[in-house]
Amino acid sequence: MKLPVYLDHSATTPMDPKVLEAMLPYFLENFGNASSRSHVYGWTAEEAVDIAREQVADLIGAHATEIVFTSGATEAVNLAIKGTFENYAEKGNHIITCVTEHRAVLDCCEWIERNGGKVTYLPVDEAGLIDLDALENAVTAETILISILYANNEIGVIQPVVDISQIARKHNVLFFTDATQAAGKVPIDVEEDGIDILSLSAHKLYGPKGIGALYVRRKNPKVSISSQIHGGGHEKNMRSGTLNVPGIVGFGKACELCLENLSQENEALTKLRDQLERELLKIDGTKINGSIKNRLPHITNIAFEKVNGDNLLLEICKEVAVSRGSACSSVTSKPSHVLNAMKISDELALSSFRFSLGRFTTLSEIEYSYSTLSEIVEKHRNIVKLSVVKI
Template sequence: MQRPIYLDNHATTPLDERVLEAMLPYFRESFGNPASVGHFYGWEAEAAVKMARSAIAAGINADPAEIVFTSGATEANNLAIKGIAEAYHQRGRHLITVQTEHNAVLDPCRYLESLGFAVTYLPVQPDGLIDLQVLEQALRDDTILVSVMMANNEIGVLQPIAAIAKICRDRQIIFHTDASQAIGKVPINVQTMQIDLMSLTAHKVYGPKGIGALYVRRSPSRIAIAPQMHGGGHERGMRSGTIYVPQIVGFAKAIELAIASQIPEQQKSLELRQHLWQRLKTLDNIQLNGHPTQRLAGNLNISFSGIKGAALMLALQPIVAISTGAACSSAQTKPSHVLTALGHSPELAHASIRFGIGRFNTLAEIGQVADQIINILPSLQRHL
């Protein structure tokens, strides 16, 4: 059976063959534990982790000592948000985030509210961007952390991270960004962007699942993080647990490949996205969600008024793999909190589809998907 065309690259990406090739030796002959510092196998593994840490740090202009490995962006977000709250609660108990954040940020914030912290959830404008004046007005004397994601996982909107970080730095407030969707797709320089904490993951950038990292700034002043996992003092005491060497090696290789080909790869994704949008925007009752240009090159999120997104997905299932939103909530019946934050009604939010274009997609595939949607949509609209 022919497999569907894969256009759900915001949920996850296929593992690049070059990444797999880099990982394989560390599953087999180079299987040592980096913490085993008394023999060759441990030294070999330790050297591989050191090289990987340096490669990931170089990709974001950080120091290798500022990279803390985690199981993924969800853990990195939890470590950043809960770790800051615990470490700085005597300075203040107020945090700020955005209504359109991933649940890996929203849920830790809600948890902290249950412990007595105050959290402000900033609204977004109809295009998905926050208003910087609204952010400034929300800051308080007891604000200890602002967390704003770099690229939205549903609508692809790119927030003005450098401007947000400057506002925070000027007020001596710690700034965290979830960059799991942005890494390898847009230029990131933690120094010039004045980022204090940044969450990353490998599987959104053609690397393995189950590995991520948290960037924790050490200079000009060190950020303190209270560990959320104890039991060995790994990662300089910030995240205990045996280091998964093959995953870390694959993570670094994925970042290296993505950054090396970032400009041509993103230009190709943009061209494919524009081609799909040009084909589809001629349809009746169709609406683009999110800022038209300040978004990830491979992201297209569309509302098809008068139908349910799930019905369109089902009709297209043999042809294309797509999503109505975040992978972790795609099975839920509630409308997307991201789209309702844009001002969409629950009905319009339910009528939305996210197309995630990636490295291995082709123009022929995009044309085939557009043809199928144009052919199927009228019959779906007639039956509703």
């Protein structure tokens, strides 16, 4: 078994070897620019991009023409929020989001505020869910966009996406959801779910890093978004720049594999995650953060009481790779804004860890993880007890 056991798939996933295999020809022999219209090198690249666009669209029930390739979800989120804000400026300048969003969304919302817009940040309850009445009450005549995460990257809790979209439709407001963690893990259908704009990223679903996409609805309603990267007019003028053909091919293949195995993988991950959770909960003073009713199959966030989170993490990381908060903030010992929003104390938030499993996680890795963790936590509790006795 390779140590530390990798249980940080929400930060990034290893690439599926089948994805790498699909990408390889597009680095060397098929290196053409997908925008070169005058020769076979370009046509070959364009054809590969067209296939991948279909594969990405299929994963979320969209049409290929509704997919805009970006460098990842962060860029897709920027395009969604800033691009809507600019394009719908005549209609209004108000956006509704939620306090537990990923930093990509929160930072874009702060940018909106600095640029003359208004943002309402909805709170969440102790389960991590928004209140639908509060959402509806927050809508004003100026509201142009509701931006609510599909599933949270720290606790895996899935927001009531269909209810949110119904509120958005009722008030003629666009609904954007950052589905970076949910795509490829749970079934998503932009038509059935009533989603107008959606972001996703290849490296969270066994594809390569540096490639993502934004889904932009083409009818009922047709959504228009102002480009944030200007240049040669690629991606129907929404995102200029030479397309990352190998990345796009890999992204497409990764989406195809996720779709093919969605229900079996969901079931297998749920089983492993539940076993990990059951065993970890046998340790005294542990609890799950967030709702367990509607959540992603591969994430659990566990709080360990009465231990020093920093010290615990230093020891755990040699055995099991987990994280505290999102990858962008896991090195800091600042409590997670998501856990804080759920009224979890700073102390407990700092000794809470996200375990996220993946396609290649094995039962023996899970068994190793919980037995090692139980020993480490017990040892740390004893250290804390001893230091209290000394004082």
